[in-house]
Amino acid sequence: MRLSARTGRRLVAGIPILWLLVLFLIPFVIVFRISIADVRLAIPPYTPLVSWHHGAGHLELHWDAYQFLFTDPLYVSSYLYSLKVAAVSTLCCLALGYPMAYAIARAGPGTRPLLLMLIVLPFWTSFLLRVYAWIGLLNNNGVINNVLLYLGVIRQPLALMQTDFAVYIGIVYSYLPFMILPLYANLEKHDLALLEAAADLGARPWRAFLAVTLPQSLPGIFAGALLVFIPAVGEYVIPTLLGRPDQLMIGRVLSDEFFENRDWPVASAVAIVMLALLVVPILLLQRLERRQLGAQ
Amino acid sequence: MPLARLAAGRFAPYKKESVVRFCRFLRASGLPGLLLAACAGCSGPAAHGPRASESEKVLNVYNWSDYIQPSVITDFEKEYGIHVNYDVFDSNEILETKLLTGHTNYDIVVPSGSFLERQLQADVYRKLDKALIPNLRNVDPQVARATALYDPGNQYSVDYMWITSGIGYNLAQIRARMPDAPVDSWRMLFDPAVVARFADCGVSVLDAPSEVVATVLLLLGRSPNSDSPADLEAAARVLHSIRPYLRYIDASRYIDNLANDDICLAMGWSGDVKQAHDRARDAGKGVDIVYSIPRAGAISNYDVLAIPADAPHVHNADLFINFLLRPDIAARNSDLIKYANAVLPSLQPLDPAVASDPGVYPPPALRAQLVPERARPAAYQRLLTRMWQRFKTGK
Numbered sequence: 001m002r003l004s005a006r007t008g009r010r011l012v013a014g015i016p017i018l019w020l021l022v023l024f025l026i027p028f029v030i031v032f033r034i035s036i037a038d039v040r041l042a043i044p045p046y047t048p049l050v051s052w053h054h055g056a057g058h059l060e061l062h063w064d065a066y067q068f069l070f071t072d073p074l075y076v077s078s079y080l081y082s083l084k085v086a087a088v089s090t091l092c093c094l095a096l097g098y099p100m101a102y103a104i105a106r107a108g109p110g111t112r113p114l115l116l117m118l119i120v121l122p123f124w125t126s127f128l129l130r131v132y133a134w135i136g137l138l139n140n141n142g143v144i145n146n147v148l149l150y151l152g153v154i155r156q157p158l159a160l161m162q163t164d165f166a167v168y169i170g171i172v173y174s175y176l177p178f179m180i181l182p183l184y185a186n187l188e189k190h191d192l193a194l195l196e197a198a199a200d201l202g203a204r205p206w207r208a209f210l211a212v213t214l215p216q217s218l219p220g221i222f223a224g225a226l227l228v229f230i231p232a233v234g235e236y237v238i239p240t241l242l243g244r245p246d247q248l249m250i251g252r253v254l255s256d257e258f259f260e261n262r263d264w265p266v267a268s269a270v271a272i273v274m275l276a277l278l279v280v281p282i283l284l285l286q287r288l289e290r291r292q293l294g295a296q
Numbered sequence: 297m298p299l300a301r302l303a304a305g306r307f308a309p310y311k312k313e314s315v316v317r318f319c320r321f322l323r324a325s326g327l328p329g330l331l332l333a334a335c336a337g338c339s340g341p342a343a344h345g346p347r348a349s350e351s352e353k354v355l356n357v358y359n360w361s362d363y364i365q366p367s368v369i370t371d372f373e374k375e376y377g378i379h380v381n382y383d384v385f386d387s388n389e390i391l392e393t394k395l396l397t398g399h400t401n402y403d404i405v406v407p408s409g410s411f412l413e414r415q416l417q418a419d420v421y422r423k424l425d426k427a428l429i430p431n432l433r434n435v436d437p438q439v440a441r442a443t444a445l446y447d448p449g450n451q452y453s454v455d456y457m458w459i460t461s462g463i464g465y466n467l468a469q470i471r472a473r474m475p476d477a478p479v480d481s482w483r484m485l486f487d488p489a490v491v492a493r494f495a496d497c498g499v500s501v502l503d504a505p506s507e508v509v510a511t512v513l514l515l516l517g518r519s520p521n522s523d524s525p526a527d528l529e530a531a532a533r534v535l536h537s538i539r540p541y542l543r544y545i546d547a548s549r550y551i552d553n554l555a556n557d558d559i560c561l562a563m564g565w566s567g568d569v570k571q572a573h574d575r576a577r578d579a580g581k582g583v584d585i586v587y588s589i590p591r592a593g594a595i596s597n598y599d600v601l602a603i604p605a606d607a608p609h610v611h612n613a614d615l616f617i618n619f620l621l622r623p624d625i626a627a628r629n630s631d632l633i634k635y636a637n638a639v640l641p642s643l644q645p646l647d648p649a650v651a652s653d654p655g656v657y658p659p660p661a662l663r664a665q666l667v668p669e670r671a672r673p674a675a676y677q678r679l680l681t682r683m684w685q686r687f688k689t690g691k
Contacts, residue, residue, distance in 0.1 A: 039674060041418040043398040072682070246689035259389035260505075260681045262396075262674070 028275070035268035038062045046264050065269035075253065075270065079277060082250040085164070085239070086232035089171040090179075093228045094221065096172065097179035101220075102213075104180070105187035116184070119177050131170055131241050138166050138242070166242035171232050178231075179224035186220025187213070215292070222289045230278055250274055355612040356381045358391065358402040360599065363457070365632045372619050378612050395420045395604060402604055403613040406456055409598040410506070413446035413671040421452045422605045428614035429454070431621035431639070439638035442668045443598050453600035454617060455638040457567075457630070460596050460658065460666060461507055462589040464550065464569035468582075469497045469560035480591045482515040485563055488537045495541035498559030503547040505684040506677075508535070508563065510595045510669055520595060520667045523676040528683060535687045545688050551575070557583050566655050567635035574634075587655035593665035630656075 037046035037060070050057045069075040104115045122130060137143045138160040145157040160166055190213060198208035236251030243249065248256075250270065257267035353376075357369075361384040369380050383402075385391050388411045394400050395407075395415055407415060415421065426432055432454060439455050447453045463484050470477050474493050483490050491499055502508055510520040512531040519527070543559060550562040555575035562569070569587040576583035601620065603613045619625055626639035627646040636656050643651045650656055658666070672680065 041414060043396055043418060043420060045396040045418070074682070074685070248685070256681060256685070259387070259393060261678050262389070262392065263678070 031268045031271055034264050035065050035266075035272050036061050036063060037265050038064070039263050039265055044264070045262060062265065065263075065265040066273070068266055069269060069273060074248070075250075078248050078250045078253045079274070081247050082233050082235075082274075083277065085167060085171070085235075085249065086229050089168055089175065089232050090225050090229045092168060092172045093176050093179040094225060097176055097183055097224065098217075098221075100176075101180045101183035101187055104184050105190070119180050123177070127174065128237065131174065131238055134166070134170055134173070134242060135161065138169070161242065162244055164244065167239050167244075170238035170242045171228075171235060174238065175228045175232060178227035182223035182227065183217065183220040186217050186223075190216055218292050219289060222285055226282060226285065229281070233278060234274060352609060353378045353612075354381065355379070355404070355609050355616055356383070356402045356607075357404045357616070358383050358385060358394075358400070359404070359406045360384060361386045363406070363599075363633055363635075365628045368620075368625055368628055371625075372616060375619075376612075376615055378615070380616075399606060400604055401608060403607040403609045404616055405602055405604060406599050407602060408669075409443055409446040409453075409600055410669045410671045412453055412600055412602060416447060416452060420605055421602045422607065422610065423451050424454065424603065424617065425610070425614045428611070429618040429621065431618045434621055434623060434626075434639045434641050436638045436640045438663065439598065442596065442666075443600060445668055445670065446598070447600070453602040454621065455598050456601045456620065457633070457635040457637055458596060458598045459635055460566045460589055460594050460655075461502060461504075461511065461563060462566060462569070462587055462594050462655070464554055464562045464564040464572060464585060464587050466497070466554065466557060466560040467584040467586050469557070470494065473497070479586070479588050482511060482590045482592065484561065484590075486512055486515050486534050486538055488541065491538050491541045491561070494561045495543075498543045498553065498561070499541055500543055500550045500553070500559055500562045501538075501545050502550075502563050502565070503545045503688075505680050506672060507595050507597070507669055509680065509683075510667070511563070514593055514595070514667065521670040521672075523672050525676075525679060528676070528679055532683050532687065539687060539690050554585050555579065555583065557581070567633055570634040570650075570653065570655060589655065589658055589662055589666075591662070591665070593667060595669050596666040597669050 033049060034046055037049070039045060040047055047060055047062070049060060051060050052058075100119075104112060104119075107115055135142070139145070140157040140159070140161065142160075144160065145154075148154045149157065194212050194216075195208050198212050199205075203211065234251050235249060236255060239249040240252060254267050254270045254274075257263050257270060261267075355378050357380055359382070363384075364382075369382055372378065373380055388408050391405055391407055392411055392415060394402075395405065396418060398420075412421070424432075435454060439458055440450055442458075443453065443455050444450050463479065463482075465479060465484070470479065473496075474490070477493075478484055478490065485491055485499070485501065509528065509531045512534050513522060513527055514520045516530060516534065518530065522528075548568075550559060550564050551568050551572045552575070553559040554562055554564075554569070554572040556579075557576075564572070564587070566587060566589075569585065573585040573587065576585045601617050603610060603617075607613055620629070621639055623639055623641040624645050626637040626642035627644075630637045630642065630650055631647045634650060634656060643657075654662070
């Protein structure tokens with residue numbers, strides 16, 4: 001019997017749904033379930049969801065972990081700092097990535113694959129090594145300071161390491177391709193005849209860009225911004241290696257809860273709240289994007 | 297913590313072991329374990345029974361990095377025909393997370409005593425089969441008394457190496473700044489008037505919260521293993537008073553920095569300072585690194601061998617423990633890693649430079665002053681972590 005078109009469609013749609021279910025929803029439920037447990041010394045180190053007394057099951061729900069997040073300014077300040085770092089990094093990636101993606105999209109068909117290759121090439125080296133290399137560049141006796149000292153631009157080495165600046169550099173450097181690639185995919189499809197039409201109607205190139213190219217590229221901007229912003233909020237490696245010792249990002253707070261305090265419920269609550277913090281801007285962006293598309 | 301160590305270490309972009317260590321850390325940390333634990337949580341305790349794997353000629357060991365003479369492993373494999381899978385960690389926290397997640401598949405793990413003390417309450421270990429470990433008779437009774445604090449009756453564990461934390465310093469630099477420096481007192485590090493004199497040549501403190509706090513409490517004449525918030529507060533005040541004079545707070549960076557004359561004073565672990573001393577000597581630049589255990593006492597730690605409750609090859613694990621307690625084997629390990637083992641007859645075959653080093657094996661009078669670090673309750677641990685974050689950030 002031949003598969004009906006409807007069954008086929010369902011099968012195709014089923015794969016991503018199954019993927020989401022197994023790799024997002026189930027882990028989320030597990031983490032949430034740990035976040036409403038209480039700590040205990042056992043395997044696993046938290047209370048079971050249902051406890052049995054006199055043959056009857058009692059649901060054990062503890063919301064203390066969430067309450068706890070508001071008793072110490074550490075958590076709120078780390079969330080805010082993480083959001084700030086992610087937002088600034090995303091804007092920097094956009095400012096750098098947009099012209100690059102534009103240039104690649106308008107490059108000749110011969111050079112385009114080469115340019116794309118150059119964007120992807122750094123991925124062939126370990127992410128950790130690339131971040132580690134920045135330590136060598138930014139250190140007090142690192143390459144940048146030594147060159148500046150040699151040229152006489154500065155007398156004292158600049159304190160570049162363990163600053164916000166170093167974190168921004170690390171994140172922008174590491175995530176730039178995630179901004180460029182979706183932007184390129186979008187810009188590459190633009191119909192250049194529209195720009196010609198704008199020019200014919202008397203628009204200067206800058207005006208044509210703002211009125212034609214930019215609105216059309218919004219989906220690419222949204223996609224790129226999300227791909228940078230979301231992982232940047234939870235970033236652990238880069239701030240740990242390059243960042244300030246006096247301001248923790250939320251990824252580090254989570255790891256401290258897990259490994260130092262051995263408090264899985266609080267660690268899970270930190271993760272769930274972080275997820276909630278991410279979902280809100282994503283929904284806002286999506287609504288904005290839909291409105292933009294609707295307007296077009 | 298391993299990441300912090302990576303960042304702190306001297307710059308070596310292609311240092312392979314750091315990368316390997318990081319990958320191990322990633323494997324040891326994140327979601328996979330969480331998922332497993334949660335699944336274990338919903339399905340209830342696994343069935344216990346005889347396992348097919350018990351007859352396998354395999355042993356899975358999980359030990360601290362750089363904490364064994366590698367040829368000891370190959371010798372064990374040759375003698376017993378048992379293949380050893382040797383994996384390493386570099387923090388008690390990572391080991392504990394794995395153990396509490398369950399199903400580690402390890403047959404031997406090496407927690408510090410104060411961690412084992414807590415973990416025993418979670419039933420993560422099984423008792424040693426003492427019939428298979430005749431070499432237990434070699435264990436120093438003084439060490440056995442200390443480890444019995446964690447594991448009453450020493451039923452679940454036996455000491456592998458034991459450690460003190462003391463003061464490592466550059467002899468010439470300290471003498472030049474303060475000829476009458478109190479090198480045999482914790483005032484060297486925790487009296488702001490003293491430590492300030494050495495700030496210019498570099499001072500560091502271990503990134504080991506409970507151990508440092510216990511040491512400060514010892515100096516203050518309070519109970520080192522206290523879990524009272526008032527004592528913690530008192531220790532925090534001392535730590536804040538010396539914070540301006542510290543170059544960094546780290547648990548491994550000081551080894552190289554002492555040896556290279558980048559810092560001149562560090563709170564450090566016995567074997568590590570000994571390694572710094574050897575490296576400085578081998579470099580031949582006239583740097584002399586000395587390790588001193590303050591006369592008023594210091595905190596001691598005991599890294600013990602233990603078998604996880606769900607270990608698949610228990611019999612092999614007992615054989616391996618017995619092997620490590622053999623005097624010649626224990627001596628070969630201590631020769632290399634410069635930490636004191638608890639196997640008394642091993643002092644004979646041990647390199648005299650190690651065996652007679654008062655930093656590795658303190659003289660009896662000093663040994664009597666050592667205070668084993670103990671486990672703290674969870675509520676105290678949280679206060680401690682928070683205080684430590686403030687101390688490290690200088691806030």
